[in-house]
Amino acid sequence: MDLLRNAVRPYAWGSRTAIADLLGRPVPAPHPEAELWLGAHPADPSLLVGADGSEVSLLDRLTEDPEGQLGSDCADRWGNRLPFLMKVLAAEEPLSLQAHPSAAQAAEGFAREEAAGIPLDAPNRNYKDPNHKPELICALTEFHALAGFRxxxxxxxxxxxxxxxxxxxxxxxxxxxxxxxxxxxxxxxxxxxxxxxxxxxxxxxxxxxxxxxxxxxxxxxxxxxxxxxxxxxxxxxxxxxxxLLNRIVLHPGEAIYLPAGNLHAYLHGTGVEIMANSDNVLRGGLTPKHVDVPELLRVLDFRCGDVPVLRGDVVGHQTAYRTPAPEFHLSTLDWSVGGSAEGDDAEGEWIDSAGPQILLCAHGRARLTTADGREIEVVRGQSVWVAAGDPPVLVQPVDLAASGRVQLFRATAGVS
Known part of the structure; x- marks a missing residue:
């Protein structure tokens, strides 16, 4: 169990306040901050912070000890790589209109562009890897989006x-x-x-x-x-x-799942996003970047209707957002002064570590204690990596009366 230091991506559509405020830094930030990445994506892997202040890339740790960090099942299935990427997304301006390919489309498209010799960093490259990219966004603030054909x-x-x-x-x-x-x-x-x-x-x-x-x-x-x-x-x-698209407003705690082929654009707001660990995006407009119309039409799903808003399945202090994606699962641990029975803040919740997971504190302060006695306290904006080989972890709110609410987002591999 280790604290994480995570990369901030400064895209032009980002917010100067949301991520800086979450991380406890001066507001406004000197430039727009769009995404906080939590995971082991090669472009910006998180760093594990030791008790002595030393840092090591999570990507390097996975390479050195895939089974200990991921567990044998996860390592075998996903080729020794973390299958999910977690983000805090802060949109001050609209993102591009886009869709993501299915697993079969991504594998075929990647092989095709590799055979054609198109460099991975070429502006006209569609497929950066052979993987699909289903995703889920859960609102931290009121969140506005376009998603799916009405x-x-x-x-x-x-x-x-x-x-x-x-x-x-x-x-x-x-x-x-x-x-x-x-x-x-x-x-x-x-x-x-x-x-x-x-x-x-x-x-x-x-x-x-x-x-x-x-x-x-x-x-x-x-x-x-x-x-x-x-x-x-x-x-x-x-x-x-x-x-042509559904105009959606999510309130905090509500989420939408975007499978392959779903045309969407995030418009405004802050949310926690989890996705398969891929870079594959087919753009359809609202961007100066490359738009490959024939390829976009090949992957789009034109089936129409409402996009379900997920409010999660609540059991005790845990809320789980169910999706069919095998790469990821998102849930929250949540305590509030008005919603907790006396003594709940002392009892906390045990979470297992059968696979890799990341915990992000979104509100208040929490204490994480492993069954063998290791302990980390996190405040709003801090996050923790729990390896598959770690013992179970007890998550407890700290100073609940003072903060009014303690909330952590938990990212794990999905259940097939």
């Missing part, structure tokens, strides 16, 4: 409500087949429009959005998002595509 009939209502004559042919296209195939046809039409056509159509659609907002129509949030995206990415086909 029911086609509801989208027809939205497009008609804009009263834009230039959309008539597009509406008829979807109305003729109001299902996944119709959405594929409409999305393909929009994302392949020549720039002069986009420069003509997008402003007319935005005018329709403005009129809709003035009339307080039923799609206010969708129209407002389109206007905000257009301000950041004028003339981008992704502005139109955003009108």
């Amino acid at each position: 029911d086609a009939h509801r989208t027809l209502e939205l497009l008609k409500s804009l009263e834009v004559p230039a959309l008539r042919a597009h509406i008829e296209l979807l109305a003729a087949q109001p299902d996944a195939d119709g959405l594929r046809a409409l999305f393909t039409t929009w994302i392949t429009l020549p720039q002069p056509a986009l420069d003509k159509l997008v402003p007319q659609v935005l005018d329709g959005c403005v009129a809709h907002l003035k009339e307080h129509g039923p799609f206010d949030r969708e129209c407002r998002s389109a206007l905000e995206l257009a301000e950041a990415y004028p003339g981008d086909a992704g502005v139109l595509a955003a009108l």
